[in-house]
Amino acid sequence: MEILKSKKEYDVIVVGSGAGGGMATKILSEAGVKVALVESGPYFDPANPDQQTQLKWPWESPRRGAGTNRAFGDFHMSYGDWSLDGEPYSSVEGTDFKWWRSRMLGGRTNHWGRISLRFGPKDFKSKDYDGLGENWPISYDDLKPYYDRLDKLVGVFGTKENMFNEPDGFFLPPPKPRLHELFYIKGARKSNVKVMPSRLSILTKRINNERGICFYCGQCDRSCSVYGDFSSSSCLVIPSLKGGMVDLYVNSMVNEVITDKNGRATGVSFINKENGKDYKIKGKIVVLAASACATARILLNSKSKAHPNGLGNSSNLIGKYLHDTTGAGRGVFIPELTNRKIYNEDGVGGMHVYSPWWLDSKKLDFPRGYHIEVSGGMSLPQYGIGWNPNEFNKFFGLRTGGYGDSLRNDVKKYYGSTVYLSGRGEAIPLKENYCEIDPNTKDKYGIPVLKFRYKWSDNEYKQAKHMQDTFEELAYNMGGIPLGNKPTKKDNYGISVPGEIIHEVGTTRMGNDPKESVVNKYERLHDVDNVYVVDAAPFVSQADKNPTWTIMALSMRTSEHIISELKKQNI
């Protein structure tokens, strides 16, 4: 096999250009470090008209936006979803895991919900509270300065609330609630559920002259062409390229970290997806940010004499403690919101209000907590609108179905009358939930693929049950009617399949003890002093907060650690 090698040696090779890799690229290159950024997907810029989907109308897609090619619809900005042609994965029988992969510059930050929540002091030390899982080797105070800088650098709206475990930051002002959100506020207050403005990384106010301000199209999932929302592509990588310190390799699928005879990393090898050839590039340091499971896969596939069961895997913990956020939801029909006056209520790309975890788990039958997200309103029609034009007739004792001109009015009558409540909760990381290399299967590039084994425990099912009870109460207190049948034990309380919430973390967890963890508190492999991991793989636990803000704060901290190590010539 022909392998093409470059003579050039980089200071740092960053693998993956999402939240973690984008931040590392920015911090390192701005400090004068020569970076190779290696991304498995194509170049992507939301401002490129050839790639843009923002502000497109449903009829601009031949299938009116249906989800044939992209799981969340034609206009959703992710190249890839839970399945990729020629890149399979599997699960151990009787278990299930769904693995989302966005193959493009910026990765999943192009489509994410922009919910930007700091972990709180409790979230780093959960074991102290309930004896479950493991504590992080760092505390909130270690990360706070980085969260503060991140808020100012990237921009996030929100409000100061002085809640112990929902730390405040440097917030832009939030948008006013929409009509259905006012109904939610009313219902939540009646149910004694805390409700407050959401915290999203969307610019309601100018933070610099390079990025535009939100113009309220509600389409952050399509990635913003004026850079009014945060995507790693538009806000970190593309600006970094202008500094001249970054070489970007796109469509380059990393399969291995290369090591010397002493087991230290010397570079990475990758397959160029355009010509199918193998390449090697050299670097003093390798920073992995391919996403939790892809990073685990690269490490496990990097076998050598010095690292016989995978790079940095002397603990045998790579891939273990894989966990995703729990999810459950319920639709609510609000009769008062029928026959609405029509106006533009697109707002920002996400909810304007939400509920952080408001209870004390010590008084409940499950550990940890969840937050509640709210969606609904008069949103842009897409394939599926009007499918059951008058199903809510049943709530008024009227017939459903039929045909004729009245269906037109039925669609208009019920447009914007439903609200959807989603719970997003913390799961307990378990060693028995893992990904590993499936020795019998290779993807179309010849790289061995992953096999998953993931099962929720009773903790998560009880949490989902609590969500469903809460949703039902909230629905009535909002003046609404919960839709469908309430999920019960036999439906596992409607809990998501692991991986469906797309917050998977934990596969190279962080710790002080090399036998009990894979990376140290600076996200460096215990076994190898020049390999770091800056995606969500080092997470010891995934709080009910969304992981992106913490991925970036950690990546910032690790990148500055790398710079100081380079200066000290320790590496």
Place this chain on the structure above:
Amino acid sequence: MKRRDSIKTMFLGSLGASITLKSCITSEDKLILDQVWQYNYGRTHEELKWDYKVLTGKFFSDTELKTIDRIANIILPPNENGNIKDAGVVELFEIIAKDFSTPAHNEYGEKVLRRGLVVFDEICNTKFGLKLLECSDNQIKSVFDEIAFNDSKEENLQEAIRLFAVYRGMVLTGYFTSEIGINDLDYKGNTPNVWDGVPANVLKDYSVSYDEEWISRCVDQTKRNDLADWDEEGNLLT
């Protein structure tokens, strides 16, 4: 500087193998784009190839398309706001039949959409000895009266009821995702604007209101262009 020019093409040492990026649009893509000119919505190369396949093949016969058109016009008769033809509903049936043809969709075109035509024809034939297309509007409506309502318990009609619900769903979703249908719905968004809360007259209509404490902390849209600046405590100064 054009965005695409800002990306260097990498050369790997003396090997000179160009391996990074090309423009996102290849010449093959251009050829396809030229042929499916009406749809330009940010596709990847693979997606364009699939679209081309979906847009150029033929699934339904002309007679079948005429039958769909007839059905669609009875499910949603034209009025001054819009009609099936302008909404491109029949074309959508043809596209979806080919588009939903992957294993994940279990031959939707054949087993659901075409099956619907067969079943509706059969009922017309049993009742009137005619194919659907040969029936009068009133004859077709008398068939629909039996299969269009979800509360019908008639056992031998259950398949027809299920298929009719799909036809009704396709017709309405096709209509309300078209330009004319979205105008009919009067949807106002998908355009740059400044959200400054629910209009006052709408708030009045409902028993909800903004509380002062909440909105006093919301964005002042007259200052949205002022650069954000905070004191050390995180209080916004601008």
